Amino acid sequence: MSKKQFSEKDLQRLLREMPLIEDQRSKDEVFHMVKKRLQEEMESPRQRRRPILWPVIASIAAMFLIFVLSTSLLFRNDDLAGSNQAELDREQFTMEDELPEIVLEENQSTTQDQLFTNEIKIADAALRTAIYEEDLAGNEFTLTLNVPDEMFQNAIPVSVIVQDIEGRTWLDQYIDVMNGINEEELGLAEYYPLNGTFTLTDAGSVSLNLNSNHTYTMGTAGETMFFKSLDALKYQGIAEVHLFENFEPGIQLHHEDEKLTVYSIRPTQNTGYLLYETDRQVFLTPSPNSYETIGESFQEMKTGIEKNELAPSIPDFVDFKIIHENPDTLSLSFSPTTEFPDDRSFVYMIEAILLTAKEFGFQYVHFNNIGMDHFQDFDFTKPVHVPVAPNRIQLTLQ
Amino acid sequence: MDSVFEEIYEKYHQDIFQFLFYLVRDRHKAEDLTQEVYIRVMKSIDRFENRSSLKTWILSIARNVAIDQFRKEKNKRNIPFSQFDWKNIDFADHQKLPEEIAVQNERIRLLFRCLKMCTVDQQTVLIARFIQDLSIAETAEILGWTESKVKTTQHRALKRLKKFMEAASEKEGGHHE
Numbered sequence: 001m002s003k004k005q006f007s008e009k010d011l012q013r014l015l016r017e018m019p020l021i022e023d024q025r026s027k028d029e030v031f032h033m034v035k036k037r038l039q040e041e042m043e044s045p046r047q048r049r050r051p052i053l054w055p056v057i058a059s060i061a062a063m064f065l066i067f068v069l070s071t072s073l074l075f076r077n078d079d080l081a082g083s084n085q086a087e088l089d090r091e092q093f094t095m096e097d098e099l100p101e102i103v104l105e106e107n108q109s110t111t112q113d114q115l116f117t118n119e120i121k122i123a124d125a126a127l128r129t130a131i132y133e134e135d136l137a138g139n140e141f142t143l144t145l146n147v148p149d150e151m152f153q154n155a156i157p158v159s160v161i162v163q164d165i166e167g168r169t170w171l172d173q174y175i176d177v178m179n180g181i182n183e184e185e186l187g188l189a190e191y192y193p194l195n196g197t198f199t200l201t202d203a204g205s206v207s208l209n210l211n212s213n214h215t216y217t218m219g220t221a222g223e224t225m226f227f228k229s230l231d232a233l234k235y236q237g238i239a240e241v242h243l244f245e246n247f248e249p250g251i252q253l254h255h256e257d258e259k260l261t262v263y264s265i266r267p268t269q270n271t272g273y274l275l276y277e278t279d280r281q282v283f284l285t286p287s288p289n290s291y292e293t294i295g296e297s298f299q300e301m302k303t304g305i306e307k308n309e310l311a312p313s314i315p316d317f318v319d320f321k322i323i324h325e326n327p328d329t330l331s332l333s334f335s336p337t338t339e340f341p342d343d344r345s346f347v348y349m350i351e352a353i354l355l356t357a358k359e360f361g362f363q364y365v366h367f368n369n370i371g372m373d374h375f376q377d378f379d380f381t382k383p384v385h386v387p388v389a390p391n392r393i394q395l396t397l398q
Numbered sequence: 399m400d401s402v403f404e405e406i407y408e409k410y411h412q413d414i415f416q417f418l419f420y421l422v423r424d425r426h427k428a429e430d431l432t433q434e435v436y437i438r439v440m441k442s443i444d445r446f447e448n449r450s451s452l453k454t455w456i457l458s459i460a461r462n463v464a465i466d467q468f469r470k471e472k473n474k475r476n477i478p479f480s481q482f483d484w485k486n487i488d489f490a491d492h493q494k495l496p497e498e499i500a501v502q503n504e505r506i507r508l509l510f511r512c513l514k515m516c517t518v519d520q521q522t523v524l525i526a527r528f529i530q531d532l533s534i535a536e537t538a539e540i541l542g543w544t545e546s547k548v549k550t551t552q553h554r555a556l557k558r559l560k561k562f563m564e565a566a567s568e569k570e571g572g573h574h575e
Contacts (some may be wrong), residue, residue, distance in 0.1 A: 004567040008556045011563070014509050015528035021425075021498055023415040023432065027407050034403065034436045041437070150517055151469055190519045190551055195542045213450040215542035218438070219462030221469055252445055 127347040127376055129284060130355065130387035131159050134377070139164045142389040143177050144235035146228050148189045152221040153308045154276055155228035156188060156283045159235070159389035170236055171200050180395055187278025194229065206233065207242040210251060223254050227263060234265045235389050241265065268361045272297030273352040273390070274310035283391050284352055285310060286359065294330065294360045295322055301352060313352035315341045323368065329383050330357045331366040340371070350378060351387065358386040402443050403436060410453055413530060414460050420525045421464045423514065425496055431467060435460045454532075454539035461522060461540060468518065512562040520555035527552055 006014075023030070131142050140163050146155035158181075162173050178193040196210035208230075210216065216226035230241050241263045243251045250259030269290055276285040288308060291297045304312040319335035332353070340346050350367070357365045364383035373381050414435050419428040438459050446455060499510045513521055519541070526537040527548075534552075538545045 004564065006560050006563050008553075008560065011509075011556050011559055012528055014505060015524060016531070018420070018506060018509070018529050019498055019502060020412075021416045021419045021428075022412050023429065025429065027404075027411075030407065030411070030433065030436070031400070031403055033433050034440075035400075037433060037437055038440070150519075152465055153469060184517065184519075184551075184554055189517070190541075190543070190547060193544065193547075195544075213454075213539050213542065215458045215462065215540075218442075218459050219466055221465050222462050 127344055128351065128378075129282075129347070129391055130351050131161060131389045131392045132377070132387050133385060135392075136161060136388065137163075141170065142235065143170070143174050144232050144389045145177060145181060145192060146232035147181070147183050147186065148191055148225045148228075149276060149278070149309075150187075150189045151309075152189065152225050154285050154288070154310065155225060155231070156276060156285050156391065157232055157235075157389070158186065158283070158391045158393045160393060160395045169200060171198055171206065174198070174236065177395060185280070186393065187280045191225075191229070201242060204238060205240040205242060206238055207244060209244040209247055212246040214245075217251060217254050220254060230263055231265055231269070234267050234269075239265055239267065268359050270294075270297070271356070271359050272301040272313075273355040273359075274301055274304060274313045275348060275352075276308075276310055282348065284313065284348065284355055286355075294325075294356060294362075297356050297360070298322075298353075301356065314349050315345065318349065324366075325362075328362065329364040329366055330360075330362045331368060331383075333368040334370050336369060343375075347376060350375075350384075351390075354384060354386045355390050362386060400440065402440050406436065406439060406452075406456065410456055413453065414456060417457055417460050417525060417530055418464060419496075420513070420529055421461075421518075421521065422467060423496060423510075425498070427467070431460070431463050434463045438463065450539040451536070454536050457526070457530075457532075458540045458542065465518070508563060508566055509559075512559055512566060515562045516555050516558050520551055520558060523548060523551045524555050524559070 136142070140161050142159045142161055144157050144159040146157050148155055160177055162177070165173065175193065175198060181192050183190050183192065194208070194210075195214040195216075196208050199207050199209075201207050215222060217223050233241065243249075243261060243263055245251045250261040252259050269286065270292070271286040271288075271290050273284045274287055276283045287297065287300055287305060287310065289300065289305075291300070298314065301314045302312050302316050302318075304310055317339050318341070319338040320332050321335075322330065323333045324331035341349065353367075354365055364385055366383040367380045370380050373379070378384055411432075415428055415432050418431045418435070419425060422428055422431060435456065439456055442459075446452065495507060495510065499507060502510075513524065516524065522541065523537060526532045526540055527534070532540070534545050534548050537543075537548045541548065543551075
């Protein structure tokens with residue numbers, strides 16, 4: 001076959017020519033299998049309520065980590081395998097310097113694309129990925145959405161800077177962002193806008209009326225992601241979402257008997273930040289696990305979570321310890337002999353630590369003995385303010 | 399036999415099965431997942447309340463069942479677009495194809511392979527729109543999206559499919575010349 005050009009019409013025609021695939025089993029056979037599985041489910045006690053299961057898993061994990069911490073693995077001074085690991089991590093963390101030609105081609109939007117999509121460019125001039133107070137002019141603020149990755153395993157917070165517009169609330173602009181975001185450009189799953197209508201109720205809460213054809217509560221993955229998408233409202237200071245389904249109070253969850261009428265959002269979720277890589281960029285992404293102490297989260301940030309495709313954000317060879325915690329400031333001290341990764345990975349590490357500190361309620365992190373006074377826009381001579389929001393993206397709303 | 403089962407089987411069984419087959423690309427998996435769809439439908443049919451159409455409601459459950467399955471399979475993640483090795487793209491026939499596809503002509507086999515290069519959402523839209531012959535509105539109901547989102551995704555999916563189809567035909571052309 002020589003090189004062929006395919007028009008969209010050709011492809012549509014070809015797709016329609018795909019063979020009809022039929023289940024060759026008989027109705028009785030299928031019914032028998034379904035009945036058998038239903039019976040098996042009824043006979044074996046099922047974990048109906050995840051909210052009961054998760055704390056148990058979290059406690060076991062926490063106990064295990066406390067044990068690990070008590071054996072001082074976390075802040076060890078000896079670092080025998082350090083340099084080899086450094087090489088590995090350098091390779092792992094410097095892959096996004098060049099994008100192959102095909103991506104550039106992809107970014108040359110066609111006319112039709114421009115009709116549908118908004119231009120999103122990654123803020124890449126500086127290495128910092130989050131949004132900091134000093135990035136915001138007086139009339140600017142941030143809006144953050146949690147966007148699922150393609151496998152619906154992680155909810156990745158992405159943030160935009162918007163300006164106050166007279167006569168428009170933050171929620172109006174939030175809805176604009178939900179309508180305008182192009183998740184595929186980011187290498188994430190198509191998810192927004194949500195299939196429903198948000199309204200402001202009072203300070204600190206919003207209501208969400210889901211349309212009758214929504215599909216958020218039909219499966220475990222979808223339901224978990226729906227609530228994670230609401231969790232992003234914490235960045236806007238929202239603590240509660242009043243839920244409606246076709247104007248009736250409450251939504252019926254997959255595995256619950258009672259309807260849920262109010263979803264409460266925790267302002268801090270005690271999670272570490274790790275690295276999730278798409279084909280376009282690396283996102284600092286919260287762990288699915290919450291921990292009692294920030295030390296436990298730091299440990300997880302060094303190991304990564306393979307199951308969720310979350311890479312470590314703190315290279316294993318970086319040696320530091322927590323020297324002081326007060327309600328506002330977390331103080332870390334780096335070992336004089338510790339090595340640091342390349343610039344980009346170094347910034348990911350600093351930002352991951354700052355975002356994690358924010359999730360544990362800290363305002364500042366003091367990086368002691370880090371071997372430099374300044375790096376990029378970080379001033380390490382004094383406590384560094386935690387970011388306003390993670391993973392800045394640029395979104396031009398049309 | 400359960401009346402709910404019977405009604406769904408008569409009206410939608412082959413639709414469910416075909417939709418899942420093209421999503422998971424394997425007859426046996428599609429068989430298992432079809433059963434799971436029945437179980438979820440039978441458990442929640444009382445919540446249906448004529449939301450959308452019964453068919454799109456069931457297919458949206460099928461989509462969720464497939465997504466749950468993908469999550470279970472660790473290595474099911476799509477190949478990152480930027481890291482794709484275009485020079486050594488492997489479309490040779492030794493890749494295992496389901497029997498139903500393997501017996502088809504070259505273009506159909508190629509299309510089936512290239513379909514996999516699209517994201518899961520893009521594949522869902524292409525399967526719903528062109529293989530299952532559903533409307534934009536029906537596809538939007540299955541995905542819980544707006545119609546404009548379906549149109550955008552369809553456009554991007556076809557664009558991506560085109561790139562892979564052309565790259566593959568060039569590569570195979572190179573082999574023969």
